[in-house]
Amino acid sequence: MPIKKKKNQQPQRKNFQSPKGMHDSLPADAPYWEKIETTVKACARDHGFSRIEPPILEFADLYHKASGEESDVVSKEMYVLKTKGGDVLALRPEYTPGICRSYLEHHLSRHGQPQKLFSFGPVFRHDRPQLGRYRQFTQMDFDIVGGLNDPIYDAEIISICAEILSALKINTFTLKLNSIGCRVCRPAYNRQLQSYYKSHEKELCEDCKRRLATNPLKLLDCKNESCRKLKEKAPDILNKLCVNCSAHFKSVLEYLDEVRVPYVIDHHLVRGLDYYSRTVFEIFADGKEEELGALASGGRYDYLMETIGGHLTPAVGAAPGAERLIAAMKSKGIMISKKTQKRIFLAHAGEPSKKKAFSLLKDLRAQGIMVVEALAKESLSAQLKIADKEKIGLALILGQKEIFEKSVILRDLAAGAQETIPLEKIAGVIKKRL
Ligand code: AMP
Secondary structure: OOOOOOOOOOOOOOOOOOOOOOOOOOHHHHHHHHHHHHHHHHHHHHOOOEEOOOOOEEEHHHHHHHHOOOOHHHHOOOOEEEOOOOOEEEEOOOOHHHHHHHHHHOOHHHOOOOEEEEEEEEEEOOOOOEOOEOOEEEEEEEEEEOOOOOHHHHHHHHHHHHHHHHHOOOOOEEEEEEEOOOOOOHHHHHHHHHHHHHOOHHHOOHHHHHHHHHOHHHHHHOOOHHHHHHHOOOOOOHHHOOHHHHHHHHHHHHHHHHOOOOOEEOOOOOOOOOOOEEEEEEEEEOOOHHHHOOOEEEEEOOOHHHHOOOOOOOEEEEEEEHHHHHHHHHHOOOOOOOOOOOEEEEEEOOHHHHHHHHHHHHHHHHOOOEEEEOOOOOOHHHHHHHHHHOOOOEEEEEOHHHHHHOEEEEEEOOOOOEEEEEHHHHHHHHHHHO
C-alpha cells in the first residue's frame, strides 16, 4: 500500500539549496565583508558606541507593539514560530525593538545617558526577493538612547551613515530627509491626509483603503504604482509641524550643514515602521535608488520605549544594510583586494618529517608568523606548487636530514637560493626576512 504523505510534509530533497532569499557569503566576497566590518566597528568606536546584541529571537508581540500591526514588516514579513513550550517567537525583522526591550530590561537608563549603542547582525523578513532585497540580510544598527532629544544626536546618527559610505568609497549618494512631527502636530496632518486621500479612494490599493482610517501616514509609503502617483499631490507635513518640531528639524539641518553632509528635503518621506517621530531619513546610492533601495535609513523614535512599557525616552537610530552596501560598491567598480600579508610557506620532504613540520608550524604561528602549508600533500613539488599559487616567495623545507641536525632549509623561491638555519634561530631569521 502506498505511504500516505502527511499534511504539510516537506518534499524529500536530494539536492539542497539555500532557502529562497537567503544567501551564502562566499570566500570571494570575504574582503568586502571584512572591509565593512572594520569600517563600521572603527566608526562605532570613534563615536563612542558600545556593542549590544539582543537575541535573534524575541517574543513576537514585542514587534507587534513596537513596529506596529499595520507595518509590512510585522503584518506580512515576520518569521514567527511556536516553541515546544508554547511561546510565540519571531526572528528579528529589525534591531530597534529588541534594543529598546534590552535597555528597559537591564535598566540601562541608570547608566550614563544617552547610551550610544551599536549592533551588527542578521535580520529576517519574508519579503519578495530581488536584487538588494533578501529574506536574510545584515544590519549595522546605531542608536542613541536616553538623555535629551537634542537634534545634535539626529545629525550625529546621519553623519555616521555618511561617514561609513565615504569610508567605503561610495561617495555619490543622496540623503533624503523629512520630519513627520510629534503627537501634538501629527493628528492635524493625518486629518489633512485623510481628506485628500478620501477624495481619491477609488484609486487606492486595497491595503491603503484599509489603512486610510487607521494610519493615513502609511499611504505615503505605499509602493503601489497608483498610490505612488497620488502621493505626488498629497499635502506635505512641513507647514503643519508644531513650533517645537519645526525648531528641531531646523537644528538638524543646521548641524548637517556644519559637518558638510548634503541633504535633500523630501516632504513626503515617511518610514514603514510605526514608531518614528520627527526626523526620518533614507540614503540612496546615486543612480541606484530604484534598483537597490535605501542603503541606510532611520530616524527618531521618542515614543517607542513608552509603547513597550517604559517611560518616555528620547532615541534616534539608523541601520545601514551590509548587502546593499556591497552591491553599491560592486556596481561602482570599487574593488577590495585582499591585504598582502607577509607569509612564509612550510613544506615537508616526505612522510617521516611531516609530524615535525606540524609541530614547527604550531611553534611559528605561536610567535605571530603567518605560515601557509599544504602538509597533506605527499610530494615536495606538489607542496611548492601551492606556494607558487599563493604567490609566496619564501619557504621552509624540513627533511629527515634537517630533523637529525635540528635545522631547517630556508629557500628563496624566486631566486632558488637556499641556506640551512638552526631550528632555534629560525623564528628570528624569518621575522627579519619577511
Ligand atoms: P529598515 O529597517 O527597513 O529601515 O532598513 C534599514 C536598512 O536595511 C535599509 O536601508 C537597507 O539597507 C537594509 N534592508 C532593509 N530591507 C532589506 C532587505 N529586504 N534586503 C536587504 N537589505 C535590506
